[in-house]
Amino acid sequence: MTAQPTPSVPHVALLTDAFGRIAGSVHRVLRGITPGRLAYRPDPEANTVAWLVWHLARVQDDHVADVAGTEQRWTAGGWADKFGLPFDVADTGYGHTPEQVAAVRADADLLRGYLDDVHAATTAYLATVTAEDLERVVDTSWDPPVTLGVRLVSVVGDDLQHVGQAAYVRGLAERAGV
16 A cells, blocks of 8 residues: 555545544555465454454445545456445445355455555545535434534544554464464
8 A cells, every 4th residue: 555645635545544544544454364364253242353354345345436526446346346246236335244244255455455446436426525415314214414524534433543453363364364
């Protein structure tokens, strides 16, 4: 991953930094990881590192493409075909069963490539966001309705939790000698 230039607009700089921390943390989790550690499950219902990284990238891709009004990188970048998962193309992993989690088998390069593509699309979109845009309502199904700013912060929070979980599962796999 290459360093992104720091935008001069404070909200853009802050959001770009937050999303950059996600990408950097994922890169650290995936650095030198073995296939066994990517697929390790501390118990039969736990998420794997591969699933956690795939899911956090899918959620970011889905949510940012939605607010940006663009096609997801999952389809536009050919990632759905590259991964070849047995899911609907719109699936982001939300509510997956243990069997569906186990179906996400991918190597570190594939996961990293997809995340990097999503991250590039996210930072390109963020560069276009004005302070006024952050107040725009993007989802009326919640009370109160969700603004763009809240949606972006929600994605950051969710992704940071998942990358932390991935780091923890990797550590468990290492301790288990996998």
